Amino acid sequence: xxxxxxxxxxxxxxxxxxxxxxxxxxxxxxxxxxxxxxxxxxxxxxxxxxxxxxxxxxxxxxxxxxxxxxxxxxxxxxxxxxxxxxxxxxxxxxxxxxxxxxxxxxxxxxxxxxxxxxxxxxxxxxxxxxxxxxxxxxxxxxxxxxxxxxxxxxxxxxxxxxxxxxxxxxxxxxxxxxxxxxxxxxxxxxxxxxxxxxxxxxxxxxxxxxxxxxxxxxxxxxxxxxxxxxxxxxxxxxxxxxxxxxxxxxxxxxxxxxxxxxxxxxxxxxxxxxxxxxxxxxxxxxxxxxxxxxxxxxxxxxxxxxxxxxxxxxxxxxxxxxxxxxxxxxxxxxxxxxxxxxxxxxxxxxxxxxxxxxxxxxxxxxxxxxxxxxxxxxxxxxxxxxxxxxxxxxxxxxx
Amino acid sequence: xxxxxxxxxxxxxxxxxxxxxxxxxxxxxxxxxxxxxxxxxxxxxxxxxxxxxxxxxxxxxxxxxxxxxxxxxxxxxxxxxxxxxxxxxxxxxxxxxxxxxxxxxxxxxxxxxxxxxxxxxxxxxxxxxxxxxxxxxxxxxxxxxxxxxxxxxxxxxxxxxxxxxxxxxxxxxxxxxxxxxxxxxxxxxxxxxxxxxxxxxxxxxxxxxxxxxxxxxxxxxxxxxxxxxxxxxxxxxxxxxxxxxxxxxxxxxxxxxxxxxxxxxxxxxxxxxxxxxxxxxxxxxxxxxxxxxx
Numbered sequence: 156x157x158x159x160x161x162x163x164x165x166x167x168x169x170x171x172x173x174x175x176x177x178x179x180x181x182x183x184x185x186x187x188x189x190x191x192x193x194x195x196x197x198x199x200x201x202x203x204x205x206x207x208x209x210x211x212x213x214x215x216x217x218x219x220x221x222x223x224x225x226x227x228x229x230x231x232x233x234x235x236x237x238x239x240x241x242x243x244x245x246x247x248x249x250x251x252x253x254x255x256x257x258x259x260x261x262x263x264x265x266x267x268x269x270x271x272x273x274x275x276x277x278x279x280x281x282x283x284x285x286x287x288x289x290x291x292x293x294x295x296x297x298x299x300x301x302x303x304x305x306x307x308x309x310x311x312x313x314x315x316x317x318x319x320x321x322x323x324x325x326x327x328x329x330x331x332x333x334x335x336x337x338x339x340x341x342x343x344x345x346x347x348x349x350x351x352x353x354x355x356x357x358x359x360x361x362x363x364x365x366x367x368x369x370x371x372x373x374x375x376x377x378x379x380x381x382x383x384x385x386x387x388x389x390x391x392x393x394x395x396x397x398x399x400x401x402x403x404x405x406x407x408x409x410x411x412x413x414x415x416x417x418x419x420x421x422x423x424x425x426x427x428x429x430x431x432x433x434x435x436x437x438x439x440x441x442x443x444x445x446x447x448x449x450x451x452x453x454x455x456x457x458x459x460x461x462x463x464x465x466x467x468x469x470x471x472x473x474x475x476x477x478x479x480x481x482x483x484x485x486x487x488x489x490x491x492x493x494x495x496x497x498x499x500x501x502x503x504x505x506x507x508x509x510x511x512x513x514x515x516x517x518x519x520x521x522x523x524x525x526x527x528x529x530x531x532x533x534x535x536x537x538x539x540x541x542x543x544x545x546x547x548x549x550x551x552x553x554x
Numbered sequence: 555x556x557x558x559x560x561x562x563x564x565x566x567x568x569x570x571x572x573x574x575x576x577x578x579x580x581x582x583x584x585x586x587x588x589x590x591x592x593x594x595x596x597x598x599x600x601x602x603x604x605x606x607x608x609x610x611x612x613x614x615x616x617x618x619x620x621x622x623x624x625x626x627x628x629x630x631x632x633x634x635x636x637x638x639x640x641x642x643x644x645x646x647x648x649x650x651x652x653x654x655x656x657x658x659x660x661x662x663x664x665x666x667x668x669x670x671x672x673x674x675x676x677x678x679x680x681x682x683x684x685x686x687x688x689x690x691x692x693x694x695x696x697x698x699x700x701x702x703x704x705x706x707x708x709x710x711x712x713x714x715x716x717x718x719x720x721x722x723x724x725x726x727x728x729x730x731x732x733x734x735x736x737x738x739x740x741x742x743x744x745x746x747x748x749x750x751x752x753x754x755x756x757x758x759x760x761x762x763x764x765x766x767x768x769x770x771x772x773x774x775x776x777x778x779x780x781x782x783x784x785x786x787x788x789x790x791x792x793x794x795x796x797x798x799x800x801x802x803x804x805x806x807x808x809x810x811x812x813x814x815x816x817x818x819x820x821x822x823x824x825x826x827x828x829x830x831x832x833x834x835x836x837x838x839x840x841x842x843x844x845x846x847x848x
Contacts, residue, residue, distance in 0.1 A: 191670075193779065195678035326823055355826040357783050359774045362572045363818035363825075366698060370565055383679055386775045394685065394701050394773070396692050415679040415775065451677075 181223045182477055184210070184464065185243050187236050187264065188254035188279060190228035193357060193382035196411035198256045198279040198456040201449050205457045206253060208444065209464035217471050225249070231356075233263035240264050244271040250477045251276065251467050253460060258282030258329035268293040272479045274486070276463045279456045281381070281407055282332045283546070286506040290549035293479060294505045295486060298459030299429045301329070303540040304406050305336035307427030307513045311533055312375055312404050313344040321373035321401075322351035323364050323388055325380035330356075333379040333406050349373040354380070354388075361388040362395060369397050376401040381408070386416050393420050409454045413516055413528050421528075424516040429509060430455040430495055431529050437494040442526075452526040462495030499537065503552045504545040508537040564697035569815040571695070575704045577811020578711035579766055583784065584791040584803040585715055586762030589722065592798030593735045593755045596646060596657040601788065602781025603665035604760045607634050608767025609776045610672060613683050623686035623772070630768045631761035638760030642753050650752075665782070672778035680777025707769050714765065715804045722800055731755060790833045796846025806844060 186206055190199050203226050210222045225243055229236040236255065243249040244267070252268065255261035256279025268275035269291035276295040277285050283300040284290075320341050324330040330353070338348050349371045352364045365388070368376055376397065378388055385408055392398050405426040413421045432442030432452045441461070445453045453461075470485040471477055491499035491507065499509035514529035522528065537543075545552045583605060590598045611630035615621035621629060641664060649656045685703050692699040722728040734741040734748050742748045767781075774780060791810055795802030810829050817828040836844060 191673060191678065193678065195673070197679075199678070352822050354822060357779075358826065359780060359783065360572075360576055362575075362704075363569050363815060364822065366565070366568045366572070367819070367822075370562075383775055383777055383779065386679060390682070390775065391773070394703070396699055396701075411677065411679050415677070415681055415777075417682045419684075420682060 180220050181248065182217050182220050182468075182471060183223050183225060183243070183247055183249050183251075184467070185225045185227075185240070185247075185249050185252040186254045186460075187227050187229050187239055187252060187260075189231055189256045189260075190226075192231045193384065194231070194256040194279060196415070197382060197409040197454050198254070198460060201445075201451065201453060201457045202254065202278070202460040204448050205445065205453060205461040206464045208448075209461045209468070213465060213468045217468050218475065218477075222468070229255070229257070229260050231257050231260060233260045236260040237263040237267050240267040240273075240275075241271065244273050249273055250471075251482070253278060253463060255280050256456065258285070258332065259327055261285055262289045262328060265289055265291050265294045274467070274479055274482055276467065278459045278463060281329050283336060284328070284332060284548070286502070286504040287546035287548040290504050290546065290551065292505075292551050293483060295463075295501055295507060296505055297463045297507045298456050299407075299427075299511070300506065300541065301333040301336040301406075302542070303429075303511050303535075304333065304427045305340045306540050307511050307533070307535055308404055308406055308425050309337045309340040309377070310344060311425055311513045312402065313341060313346050317375040317402050317404070318346040319373040320346060320348045320375045320377050320404075321368040321371045322348065322377040322379050323361065323368060324351055324353050325384055326353040326355050329381070330379045334377070337377055337379065337404075337406055351377075351379075354384070356384065358384060359387055361391045364388075365392050365395055365397050369395075369401065374402060376403045377406060378403060379406050382412065386412050389416060389424075390420055409456065410452060410526075410528065411454050414451070414526070418517060418519045418522055418528065421516045422518040425513060425532065426516070426529075427511055427513050428455050428529070429511050430458045431512060431514065431531075432458075433527065433529070434512075434531075441494045458495050462491070462493050465493060466491055496537075502541075502543075502545050504549040506541060506546070508541045508543065510537050511535045511540040565819055566816070567695075568698035569819045570812055571698060571700060571815075572704075572818075573812040573815020574808065575707055575811070576814060577808035578708045579770060579784075579807075580788060580791050580811050581715050581804045581807030582711040582766040582769070583763055583788040584795065584807045585718055585800065586759040586766075587788060587792050588795070588798055588800055588803035589718070589762070590756060590759035591792070592800065593731055594646075594752055595650070595654060595735075596661070596756070597654050598661050598759065599658050599785065600641075600661040600665040600668070601759075601763050602783075602785025603668040604634055604638060604763035604781075605767040605770070605784065606672065606776075606778060606781035607637070607668060608764025609683070609771040609780065610676070610767075611764065612768045612771045613681050613776045616683065623768075626768050627765065631764040634764035634767075635757040635761035639753055639757045642756040646756065647749070647752075665785075669778045669782065676778065678778060680775035680780070683771035683776050685772040703772055707773070710769060711766070714762070718762065719800050719804065787829055790829045792843075794829075794833050794836045794843055796843030799843065799845040799847075802843060802845030 227239050252275045255277045258280040261277045261280035274293050278298045281301045283302045285296045322334045324334045408426040442452050474481040474485045487501045496509035501507050513533040515532050612626040615626050689703040738748050795806035818825045
């Protein structure tokens with residue numbers, strides 16, 4: 156008995172020792188994301204693939220240390236995301252965390268980033284509060300945010316005559332922030348919001364809410380939701396003939412959503428994206444490599460995950476260390492130039508300011524080859540999309 | 555304009571009509587669950603997964619084999635029922651007579667596996683299934699426009715519900731089935747093949763779920779997750795109606811669809827909890843459900 160427990164103790168100790176020493180000669184990157192729920196196609200497994208591609212492209216090592224990737228599914232539950240992040244920071248020597256589709260989960264994880272002083276690069280989440288009221292010195296918001304989405308889609312639609320709006324909003328942090336951002340743009344451009352309805356996340360039948368939207372008499376149907384919620388609401392709008400009287404505005408739509416809706420349903424839709432695979436030679440080349448592995452063209456989140464990983468590894472190399480404060484300083488001073496964006500930079504509050512595109516979804520006749528879905532309607536310089544000044548709501552930025 | 559609770563009457567009528575459409579889905583799904591529980595004593599947590607597989611069977615049929623919607627209405631439920639029968643023969647039959655908890659856990663596991671496989675194959679954002687050409691367009695009811703397809707859903711599911719009720723409550727086969735659940739050994743002694751009867755019943759219940767899936771395919775995204783959110787609501791419907799009560803499942807399904815539709819106008823944020831609030835109230839007042847036997 157005594158011998159047995161001694162052996163067990165030794166086994167436990169040896170695990171601790173091997174982990175501790177492993178953390179010393181490795182650079183550990185984590186990815187906590189929705190791998191199974193409504194947002195899994197926007198980043199999910201494809202995001203993991205993109206991160207792995209970035210690690211491989213960087214050579215697999217940095218400062219002579221092996222780069223290791225840990226992944227887990229947060230199941231859209233903030234507590235799972237935060238607990239896993241804390242566990243990896245405490246036990247696995249985590250150096251940097253990526254991921255976090257779902258604003259609620261990302262807000263919870265940025266609290267852990269601040270407490271553990273581990274950089275957290277949010278990719279898939281949209282909520283602009285991540286670098287505003289919920290900002291931390293260790294958070295970076297990388298691919299897009301609700302402010303930029305609204306500045307893109309909402310302003311283009313208003314300029315085309317869509318003055319009165321009704322919102323169908325996902326009832327949690329992301330949806331409400333997206334609706335707020337879009338409302339600001341609508342009001343600033345002389346438009347008017349006639350009403351909004353908050354719908355629980357994961358609703359499948361949107362017909363009741365659409366009837367309410369139609370009854371409002373608004374010209375524009377603002378869809379402040381994402382993923383399957385977005386697909387189902389647009390599909391029902393088309394079925395009920397609402398898209399004939401109201402113009403739908405996709406405040407957040409990913410390439411994967413358009414692919415699953417098909418062009419027949421999605422044609423003519425305006426949307427804002429930070430990246431599209433068919434923009435130029437560089438993006439097509441990345442798209443081709445990604446497609447070879449996953450049989451899908453990458454979304455902006457997946458391209459963003461690739462870019463963010465490379466950017467972090469470059470920062471580690473430049474700083475000659477994985478020390479979080481040095482890395483954050485390095486990240487905020489470097490220009491970002493890769494296939495994801497040109498002349499991007501990370502603002503003092505942690506927001507990555509970069510070019511955005513307002514797209515229109517092609518008609519089936521305009522689409523010439525597989526995944527040929529968007530035409531560029533407007534290119535927005537980063538400062539126009541996000542604003543060049545840090546968010547005044549962010550507490551640590553000197554005013 | 556006439557108003558009810560400060561909401562214009564046309565809006566109420568519109569929401570009630572939509573509630574009826576959703577109620578038809580609830581009725582069809584809870585009917586299958588009630589049949590399986592009533593006759594087999596299995597809490598079939600895989601019901602949502604069979605519903606999802608029914609929709610995917612229609613989608614795959616159309617994309618790969620060019621099977622149109624009308625054939626899919628028959629073929630998809632048959633295919634999924636066959637899968638259900640295999641599961642019943644290989645796995646479920648070992649659990650008869652045990653605590654219902656075992657059946658619940660097994661079927662829950664089956665549901666997770668089915669969802670995982672479909673997610674791996676088709677992604678989480680799902681696929682689009684077109685509305686059949688014959689049912690495109692809308693009816694103008696005056697207070698709202700109702701897509702012809704949704705009206706079809708109500709008619710089709712009410713017809714199937716009525717047929718199922720008739721089969722179980724009014725035919726000789728139904729009588730034998732009900733007798734077999736009361737006393738299997740005695741029925742077997744009369745020379746009736748009870749295991750075959752049970753297998754057929756499970757297949758039938760699964761087919762009802764798959765049929766609901768085919769009916770839903772043109773309305774919602776055909777996605778691996780489409781069943782998991784619905785199955786919880788459907789369980790609530792069955793519990794409110796009285797576990798195993800056929801008529802209870804049908805009436806409660808339609809009724810709750812209407813109440814949910816009404817909630818969507820009054821206070822939309824509560825639309826996904828109202829059914830569970832009703833469930834709690836009903837269970838306090840009548841623990842066996844509205845139509846259940848104490």
